[in-house]
Amino acid sequence: MSGVAAASPSKTGEISGTASGGDSAHALKASTTIVVAGASGDLAKKKTFPALFGLYNNGFLPSDIRIIGYARTKMDPEEYHKRVTQYIKAPIPAMKKKLEEFLERCSYVSGQYDKDDGFEELEKELKKCEETYEDKKAPKNRVFYMALPPSVFTVVAANFKKHNYSEGGINRIIVEKPFGKDLESSREMQVDLKKEWKEEEIFRIDHYLGKEMVKNLLVLRFANVMLDASFNKNLISNVQITFKEPFGTEGRGGYFDEFGIIRDVMQNHLLQVLSILTMERPVSFSSEDIRDEKVKVLRYIPEIKFEDVLLGQYTASGDKPGYLDDETVPKGSICPTFASCVLHINSPRWEGVPFILKAGKALNEQKTEIRIQYKDVTQGIFKEITRNELVIRVQPGEAVYLKMNSKAPGLAMRTVPTEMDLTYKRRFSDLKIPEAYEALILDALNGDHSNFVRDDELDIAWKIFTPILHYIDEKKPRPHSYAYGSRGPEELEKFVQDKGGFVRSSANYTWPSTSVL
Known part of the structure; x- marks a missing residue:
């Protein structure tokens, strides 16, 4: 049973303002x-x-x-x-x-x-x-x-x-959510809603904003000098935000086909995570100060072009049916069940850093994570050394780990990739992590808007994605096929390398914490 439980270690930092960020x-x-x-x-x-x-x-x-x-x-x-x-x-x-x-x-x-x-x-x-x-x-x-x-x-x-x-x-x-299907329908909905209700009375839920690791992003970054100092274009090569589900539409194809993976996951959940990850330090933890900074960083993101997008649709594999095998899906549908896009934030801090968003159904695992890949070490004494990565696992098995290089024990001078690991189930074994909906309903009762979507924030998010959504709706590009249970389309690896600058480590590295989650 989900339950809210909060306990504190022996020493904690005080956050200025009210405990929840609300009034x-x-x-x-x-x-x-x-x-x-x-x-x-x-x-x-x-x-x-x-x-x-x-x-x-x-x-x-x-x-x-x-x-x-x-x-x-x-x-x-x-x-x-x-x-x-x-x-x-x-x-x-x-x-x-x-x-x-x-x-x-x-x-x-x-x-x-x-x-x-x-x-x-x-x-x-x-x-x-x-x-x-x-x-x-x-x-x-x-x-x-x-x-x-x-x-x-x-x-x-x-x-x-x-x-x-x-x-x-x-x-x-x-x-x-969903708050509309594009910029125009969203604006119509907001106008109709605000004819009757004041903005301060409206709480637009995106349940990802209630997840523990998403709420922790502000503390991880702004309460740790070394992390905050590294969040810039001089040190970071690229950032990936990934959403994976190991199941398909399973009889809900009619609903899904109307919206698709970009509207269902990317335009809301992943963009919300991106805005919190990349925003500048807010003046306080009050809801309006936080949301002001989210809006500012979103304004730096230009519209997404089709050449920066990869689409996919899952096919049957073994006893697992393909998307088009679902009887609730329209015959011959080319609705994408997988999408990856590369966008940029043209701000002084982030200009030139590719942000890779990936979301898909019927993939090889259940996972939502942020992977921040740092630039290569200066060549000289090291050759082909693994890039540092800061990984924030949102779900399942909340964790933060820093992938770093170390000398392998022994007489030889040999480097190996290892990690500094904060896995929640080990470090906070006596605490119960609340469900996202519990946290958000409590925020609404407390009058705390900081984890809810403001009207101007919603408007800018749709401005970023509406052109590419209209292009897909009108031009109907055929998505790449990928097998149910795979990592996505075969073209994905090249796409994230060429468009996003991501370098997959050649070393045989596995994060050991995955075996205990």
């Missing part, structure tokens, strides 16, 4: 109801409800919290509670008791997304829940979580504002 005066500590729209869907039962229970189990939700599910599916309380608990594991008696308490706080309303009567029934349930609050005179706070497809975002958001907005209390709306 503690706006934290919702009581008189709060959370409405989960799309409560019958996969996202709600797999992520939202387990995250809410994780927070409740560890005492992070307001003491009198109530949770209302809202969806079109008609369900009785028993069926609804079954869905809520489907992906929650409560292995010990104490946790089972907590789960029973949690379910007592969960109720459900069925209604359409575009009809008034459903939201009117929801308002009745909200008022019924609010009658149970300990402080009857306190302002009533409401958080609306949109676990919904983007086609109904703005309609539901407008109905929440019209029928369920709390006058006098704090209102917040959490919106899931």
Whole structure:
């Protein structure tokens, strides 16, 4: 079961500002109801409800919290509670008791997304829940979580504002990606959303911003002088940010084919990681200072050209079906399931450094990592020596390791690649790493926007990717084939070498920590 647990080593550094980067005066500590729209869907039962229970189990939700599910599916309380608990594991008696308490706080309303009567029934349930609050005179706070497809975002958001907005209390709306399909559709969505909701009330979730290692990037860089000093064009040759999944679309081909791997992963998750990794030092850890710096670095990135992109689509291998074998995929689809692109940040710090983004499905492993490759050592006493690399493993098995050269023990003068290794499971064995959704929902309750996407940040991200997305949609280039379970298209190795300057070590090096994750 996921759970939030935080413990500190004997000595820790204090971070200036509030503990979370938010405004503690706006934290919702009581008189709060959370409405989960799309409560019958996969996202709600797999992520939202387990995250809410994780927070409740560890005492992070307001003491009198109530949770209302809202969806079109008609369900009785028993069926609804079954869905809520489907992906929650409560292995010990104490946790089972907590789960029973949690379910007592969960109720459900069925209604359409575009009809008034459903939201009117929801308002009745909200008022019924609010009658149970300990402080009857306190302002009533409401958080609306949109676990919904983007086609109904703005309609539901407008109905929440019209029928369920709390006058006098704090209102917040959490919106899931995708935020549109390109720059134009994103802007339309944001205009419609902001007709009803203020920017400070909107929390746009990209769950990668809630992952522990992504949140750790600011500390790793700006709290360590030697790392920060090395982050520049004089020392770094190239940077790779890689996302790999070992499975295909598996019956979700209809949804995936509409968006493709670039919209699904690269334009949001990987670009968010890139902006945090490369931004300048913020004035403080407040949400607006952090997001200001992210926007600044994104403005330095020019539009991506097709010659800097490699596309792929997986084919059958053994008993594993190809993308086109999925019955939910349109016949003859040329939608890419793999993409790699090289982009540049034309800032004084990063000019000339290639950033290689890679994302794909049906590959050889599950992995998300950042690989920063430093430049070659000056030639002379060393020849063909392995490049230094700083690797930040986001998932699975969170870790940071620095690949460096050392003299091999013995009488001969021989160098070998080795590593300085921080593997979380060993170093922080007594701590539980919270799930990304737990961290982000807690941030929203605390009013901390630092790990959510701002409207201008979203706009710039789409400006970078929209031209290449329109080119692919219009010109329909045929992607390279790659076998299910492989590392990607055969052309990838040459692409990252020629376009990105990446040099694969000829030494037989394996990071030993992988065997214990």
